[in-house]
Amino acid sequence: MSQVASQVASQVARETLLAARGLTWQAGGRTILGPLDLDVRGGECLAVVGPNGAGKTTLLRLLTGLAHPAAGTLSFGGRPFARLSRRELARRIAYVPQIRPAHVPLAVEEVVLLGRYPYLSPLQLAPRTADFAAVEDALRRVGIQELRGRPVDELSGGERQAVFIAAALAQEAQLLVLDEPTLHLDARHQQQLASLLLRLKDDAARTVVLATHDLNLAALLGDRLLALAGGREMAIGSPAEILQPEVLERLFHARFQVVRGGDRPLTVLDLAS
Amino acid sequence: MSPNPTRSRSRVALAVLGGVWVAALLVAPLLGSHSVSLAAALRGEPTAAAILWQLRLPRVLLSLLAGGGLALSGLGFQTLFRNSLAEPYTLGVASGAALGAVVALRFESAAAPLGLSAVALASFAGALAATALVVGLALRRQGVATQTLLLAGVAVSLSCSATILFLQYLADSTQTFRMVRWMMGGLAVVGYREVLWLLPWILGGTVVLLALRWDLNLLLTGEELAASRGVDIGRLRLQVLLATSLMIGSLVAVAGPIGFVGLIVPHIVRRWVGQDHLFLAPACLLGGGAFLTACDAAARVVMAPAELPVGILTALLGGPFFLWLLILRSRER
Numbered sequence: 131m132s133q134v135a136s137q138v139a140s141q142v143a144r145e146t147l148l149a150a151r152g153l154t155w156q157a158g159g160r161t162i163l164g165p166l167d168l169d170v171r172g173g174e175c176l177a178v179v180g181p182n183g184a185g186k187t188t189l190l191r192l193l194t195g196l197a198h199p200a201a202g203t204l205s206f207g208g209r210p211f212a213r214l215s216r217r218e219l220a221r222r223i224a225y226v227p228q229i230r231p232a233h234v235p236l237a238v239e240e241v242v243l244l245g246r247y248p249y250l251s252p253l254q255l256a257p258r259t260a261d262f263a264a265v266e267d268a269l270r271r272v273g274i275q276e277l278r279g280r281p282v283d284e285l286s287g288g289e290r291q292a293v294f295i296a297a298a299l300a301q302e303a304q305l306l307v308l309d310e311p312t313l314h315l316d317a318r319h320q321q322q323l324a325s326l327l328l329r330l331k332d333d334a335a336r337t338v339v340l341a342t343h344d345l346n347l348a349a350l351l352g353d354r355l356l357a358l359a360g361g362r363e364m365a366i367g368s369p370a371e372i373l374q375p376e377v378l379e380r381l382f383h384a385r386f387q388v389v390r391g392g393d394r395p396l397t398v399l400d401l402a403s
Numbered sequence: 404m405s406p407n408p409t410r411s412r413s414r415v416a417l418a419v420l421g422g423v424w425v426a427a428l429l430v431a432p433l434l435g436s437h438s439v440s441l442a443a444a445l446r447g448e449p450t451a452a453a454i455l456w457q458l459r460l461p462r463v464l465l466s467l468l469a470g471g472g473l474a475l476s477g478l479g480f481q482t483l484f485r486n487s488l489a490e491p492y493t494l495g496v497a498s499g500a501a502l503g504a505v506v507a508l509r510f511e512s513a514a515a516p517l518g519l520s521a522v523a524l525a526s527f528a529g530a531l532a533a534t535a536l537v538v539g540l541a542l543r544r545q546g547v548a549t550q551t552l553l554l555a556g557v558a559v560s561l562s563c564s565a566t567i568l569f570l571q572y573l574a575d576s577t578q579t580f581r582m583v584r585w586m587m588g589g590l591a592v593v594g595y596r597e598v599l600w601l602l603p604w605i606l607g608g609t610v611v612l613l614a615l616r617w618d619l620n621l622l623l624t625g626e627e628l629a630a631s632r633g634v635d636i637g638r639l640r641l642q643v644l645l646a647t648s649l650m651i652g653s654l655v656a657v658a659g660p661i662g663f664v665g666l667i668v669p670h671i672v673r674r675w676v677g678q679d680h681l682f683l684a685p686a687c688l689l690g691g692g693a694f695l696t697a698c699d700a701a702a703r704v705v706m707a708p709a710e711l712p713v714g715i716l717t718a719l720l721g722g723p724f725f726l727w728l729l730i731l732r733s734r735e736r
Binding site: 196216223229230234236241244255 | 485614615616617618620621623624625627628629630631632633634635673678679681
C-alpha cells in the first residue's frame, strides 16, 4: 500500500500542483507580503519558516484562497483560482487554521464529518456513504476512532489538533495546508503530531504546506524549506541548506547551533548569546 | 449528523417536541377566562363555537407560529454570531420593528386604507434597518465583534424605545393607549387573517435556515475554517439576517414585540436535540410555538377574567433567564 502510494507520490512529484506568480498582499496601503513566486510540487512537503510578522499566515491564507491577493496570480493544477468556485477550491485544498474558536459545541465525529462540506448539497437530507467512508478513513489515519463520540470541548489540545487534521483529511483534498500545527502543544503531543504528519505525508500521498516556528518539525517533515522574512523569500531549499547557523541568524536575528547535521539537521536556539 | 447515538436521540427529542406542539394545539384553545366545552362547540352552540373557532383557535395558531418564528430567529442569530445571548430582543431587531409599527400606528389615519400592511411594511423596514445598523457597527474585516454587537443592540433598543415614547407623547390618548397596549405584546386576534399573513414568512424562514444547515453547522467550528471549506461567509450572513429580520418584522407587526422567547427556547432545545441544525431548526419551530402558546394560555388564566399581555409574561421569565445565562458564562471563565 505505502509502496504504491510512494510510487504515485514520486510520479506526481515532478509536476507543479500550486503555482503563485508575483503574489502580493497589502493592508492599509502597505505591502505585507510579496511579490513572491512559489511552486508547490505534488507530493512534497513545503515548510514555511520565519520570524513573527514575516507573513507566514498571510501566505497560507492566500494559498488557500481565504484572502485575495492585491496583485499576482494563483493556480492549482494549471487552473487559475479565479476559475474555481469556493467549493471546487475546497475539494483541492484543505486548511487547518491556527486560530479556532475556544468553544466548539460538537462531537469529534461531527467535526470530522463537516470536513465533507464541499461535497454536501443543501438538498440532501443525510451525508452519503462516500462521506462516511471518508470520515472513517480520516479517523483511522489520525488514530482517533475511540474519540469519535466525545465532545471536542472535553479533549486536550493535542487531541483537538488531531480532530481538526482529521476533518481536513476527510475533505479529501490533494493539498493540506497547516498553520502552526504544534503551537501550544506539550512535548509528548508535539512528538505525536510530528509522527502523525510524517505518516500522512508518506502513506496518504498528500502534498503538505505548513507554517511553523518549530525548526525541528520543519527539518523532520519538510522536503523544502521556505525562509520568509518581511514578506519576501529570503531563501528556499532543502533542510540542510536552510538550517545553517548563518542563514538562521540572518532570518531570525538570533544565534542557533546545529546539534546534529545531515539531511535533516537538528538545531537549537542559543538563548544565552 | 451521523449514524451515532446523538442522531437517534435528536430524532426522539424532535418527536417529543412534536407531541408537545400537538398537545398545545389541542389543549390551549380550551383554556381561558371562560372555560369552553369542546362538546358544546362541536354541537354548534353559538357562544361556545364563536369563542373556540373565532377567538381561541386562531389565537393559538398565531402563538404557535409567532413563538416558532421568535425561537428560529434567536437560533439564527446565536449561530451566526456564536453568542448565546444574541436574539431579536437583545440585538434591537424587535425594537426596530416596534418603532416602525408605532410610526405606522401614529400616522394610521393616513395609512388606514392599507390596514395591516402599513403596520407590517413599517415593521419590516424597522427590523431590517435595526439589523443593518447593529450588524454594520459590529462588522470587522475578520468577522463580527460580538461585544460590540450586543452593545449596539442595547443602544439601538434604547434609541427606539425613546423614539417610541416621544411618539406616544405626541399622540392623542386613544392612539397612546393602542400603542402602549400593542407594545406589551399580545396575541388577541379575531379570525384567521393574521394567521394566514404570518404563515408564509415563518415557513419561508424555516426553509431558508434548513437549506443553510450545513453552513450553520460548519460555522460552529469557526468562520476561518468555514470559509476555507467553501462557505461564502458574507452571503451566509446576509441570507440568515434577511430571513430572521423578515420573520421578526412580520410577527412584530401582528403580535407586538415579544421578548426572550428567542433566547430561552433555542437554549433549552439545544440541550435536547444537539447541535445539528437539521434537527435544531424544526425543534425551535415546534418548541418555540409550544412555549409561547403555553405562556399565552397561562396569561389568559392567571388573572382571569382579566388577560395579561403575553409579552409581559415572557419578559418576566426572560429577564431572570438572561441573568442566569450571564452567571453561567462568568462561572465558565
